[in-house]
Amino acid sequence: MYRYNDFDRDFITERNRQFRAQVQRRIDGSLTEDEFRPLRLMNGLYLQLHAYMLRVAIPYGTLNSAKMHKLADIADKWDKGYGHFTTRQNIQYNWPKLTDVPDILDALAEVGMHAIQTSGNCVRNVTADHFAGAAADEIEDPRPSAELLRQWSMDHPEFAFLGRKFKLAVTGSPNDRAVIKAHDVGLILKRNDAGDPGYQVLVGGGLGRTPMIGKVLRDFLPAQDLLPYVESILQIYNFLGRRDNKYKARIKITVHENGIETIRELVEERFKLQRAAFGGNDQKLLAEIKEAFAEPEYTSAPIKAFLDKQNSDAAFRSFTDTNLATHKNPDYNILTISIKAHGKTPGDATSEQMRVMADLAKKYGHDELRISHEQNVILPHVHKGDIPAVYDALREVGLATANIGLISDIIACPGMDYCGLATARSIPVAQKIATRFDELKLEHDIGALKIKISGCINACGHHHVGHIGILGLDRAGVENYQITLGGDGSETAVIGEHAGPGFAYDEIVPTIERLIYAYLDIRESSDETFLQTYRRLGAAPFKSALYPATRIAAE
Amino acid sequence: MVRKFTPKVLTANHLINGDVIYWNADDRWVGNHGEALLIDDEATANALLAQAQSQPEIAVGPYLANAARGSAGGAVPTHFREEFRTRGPSNYQHGKQAEA
Known part of the structure; x- marks a missing residue:
């Protein structure tokens, strides 16, 4: 991992000193809000719906345990005990006080972090593949x-x-x-x-x-x-x-x-x-x-404990099926920690969870963590022999959900629960969809499926490239949700097709349910993913599920 | 034709903590929408907005939001955005609703 040199440290220290003085001048009336706003935005500080929000840069989503511990400490000391990981691989604090932000920035600087260029018309935080290296x-x-x-x-x-x-x-x-x-x-x-x-x-x-x-x-x-x-x-x-x-x-x-x-x-x-x-x-x-960015010093150890637990523990087996990815070292896996427990807010991690992830990275993960644009946390280098211990520790703090790449692994922007720009909520929609499909016990049968939800047209939730995209809008003073189908954010990227008229907040879960049952009915086999079925058959059968004859006739 | 004025409340965010605040009948900023002054005429609304804009040491981004008289007598929001602002996030209770 890149470590700050003297130049980096001096630069951040000076910027923080400047911002502390700017905050002081805003409070004593020397600066108007119009003068202060661009200065605070340059330092990642927004004023949102209910409070200030500080967006902290995590360059290309890469952290070590010291940085993650610091993020947890900040959440406890100056916020409400949690942080929100974003689709730009950053973290946001939703409740800082203006007078505390200079201290937060100084705390970040202690571990080589800052909030510069996380807002404004400039080059933003550079993102990268979260499985890098x-x-x-x-x-x-x-x-x-x-x-x-x-x-x-x-x-x-x-x-x-x-x-x-x-x-x-x-x-x-x-x-x-x-x-x-x-x-x-x-x-x-x-x-x-x-x-x-x-x-x-x-x-x-x-x-x-x-x-x-x-x-x-x-x-x-x-x-x-x-x-x-x-x-x-x-x-x-x-x-x-x-x-x-x-x-x-x-x-x-x-x-x-x-x-x-x-x-x-x-x-x-x-x-x-x-x-x-x-x-x-x-x-x-x-x-x-x-x-x-030299490769870690890989260890060689037995993997019998891993294989034994896979054979004896169905929940662990399920976790390894969904949350592990192939590492270039065959004795290792990339382990994705789902920050999408069913019914919880996508991307929100408590300070306790952050500390557990930091400690696991230190003990078992060559001191590396990544944040994905899909709002999950990755331990990129875990020896197979250590995965049972990591899994057990994650379970203790509600972080062992086996749903990576499945229907409940939903990207959702903060939406109108936090964001001043939003036109509708997105997080509760994600919570309800995840909860419903967990109740139905269908998500492993459904297989690979990416739902992405944005609470306004700015599309922070990437809905255009969701296999199913959901866009929340304000239609005559009521939340309304449009659906796009067939989007793809991968190497075969395509913008999803707008399906038709939107749905009310209370209709969105049953609507998605109809869509999924239609897919399960028409797929060629359980190996054919939602996106493959969509590409084979086009939008027509999915639109029929979205807009049954009764509804079309009524219109 | 003169457009009928829709009743309003004057709202903003607090400079220091960012909290949602409302202007009340005692010429003070309060945190509870139900205690907000329901403004029935346009001239008063504009005068109060101008006054709020001259209080940058307290209020950030003051604006007039549509509201109505609720059954309990206090002002109630008429749009869902303003309704969320009275309570806090709906994903779980950790905004104003948790402080009540």
């Missing part, structure tokens, strides 16, 4: 690239006031677990025919009110050209991007309106100049960064 299918670890981008984009003066926010994501695997194609710039590490490392560069992806899948800007960018090329993209966007209408200000609109060929031509032209300006220092820095 561990996945069996990985070609190259994306974390050094993500860290290089983080350092380059941090307080970059040219990009501090973009037309709109700008999100970067990196993966090193052909199987996309990081929604790469829904980012302003998505980077896929690959090798060319000669075996040289590089990136496929995608541009103009994004969700929100105008969802778009990213387009290939460069099929192969040599690894050493990363920063000058990304900088060229940002420069062209900064120059060409619209500032007359915030809803048309993201780079996806710039690409759409100008055409990918024009954008490519302009970026390549700019890149010729930028490339010469970098002079190789970025590559020296990257080499240093790579050292920080």
Whole structure:
């Protein structure tokens, strides 16, 4: 894991000192709210529906036990004993007091963390595959690239006031677990025919009110050209991007309106100049960064306890079926801890749960944790022989739910329970769906299925790329939920199709139930997933389930 | 045609703790929607809003929200967003509803 050097520490210390003074000036009346708002947003502090919210950056979702412990301590000391993990691999505190935030930021700085650039029209927290450095299918670890981008984009003066926010994501695997194609710039590490490392560069992806899948800007960018090329993209966007209408200000609109060929031509032209300006220092820095991401020292130990428990404990067997992924070391697994216990708030972890996860990472996980954009926590390196002990410890604190990738593993944005922008609630919808399908004892039979829920058109809950997407809206003063079908956030990304008229809050669970029973009826076999069935048969049978004849006739 | 004025309450978030606050009949900010002053005319509403905007040391983002007279006599919200603001999150009780 990358550790802060003196430069990083001095920078954060100075920024925190500045923010403490800004808070003081706001309270003593020297700054108006209009003057203060951009300053607090630059430090991740929002004012939401019921309280302030502090969004803390977790670069590419990577934590160690010390950082996770600090997050737990902050939750206890200055919040309500929990934190909310987000679809940007960050954590949000929903109840801090303005006067406490400078102290919270100082506490974060003690472990090399901050809340800078988690808001505002700048380059946001760089995200990455949460299985980075561990996945069996990985070609190259994306974390050094993500860290290089983080350092380059941090307080970059040219990009501090973009037309709109700008999100970067990196993966090193052909199987996309990081929604790469829904980012302003998505980077896929690959090798060319000669075996040289590089990136496929995608541009103009994004969700929100105008969802778009990213387009290939460069099929192969040599690894050493990363920063000058990304900088060229940002420069062209900064120059060409619209500032007359915030809803048309993201780079996806710039690409759409100008055409990918024009954008490519302009970026390549700019890149010729930028490339010469970098002079190789970025590559020296990257080499240093790579050292920080050396593989852990894997241990060799018996795995008999793991196999025995699989054979004797059905609940453990179920957990290993859903929550383990293949590690590049065959004696290890990637272990995903579900922060989606049935009926609980997706992404919310108590301080006690955070401490247990931190301690397990320290004892059994080479001191590494990851936050996924799917709002779960990952122990990326767990020896198979240790998995029974990890499972038992997780069970003690309600963290052993065996539902990863299943219908109750729902992404839900904070929605109108917290967010000032939301037009409807999303969390209670997720809670009710998860509870209902747990009651039906159907979710393992249903198999792989991604439901994603957003409480407004900004789509923080990624509903456009849910196999089933749910969008909460305000229709004439009443919560109403639209459904999209067939979305996909993986390497075969596609925007879901809007199914038709929306449903009232109380109708949404029975509606999803009808949809699922229809799928179970028409799938070819239990191996055919919801998405596969949808792709084979199209929307028609699913729409029939959503809108039975009686309802259509009544309209 | 003159549009009929819909009764309002004056609301904001508190500068220090972010809490939802309402303006009451005693010219004070309170936390309970039921104690809010139900404003029946537009001129008073605009005057109180302007006054709140001149109190940046207490109120952040003041605005007028639609409301009605409830059966108990106090003001009640008429839109679900404002209703949530009176209580706190609905996923579990840990906002204002837990402090009551």
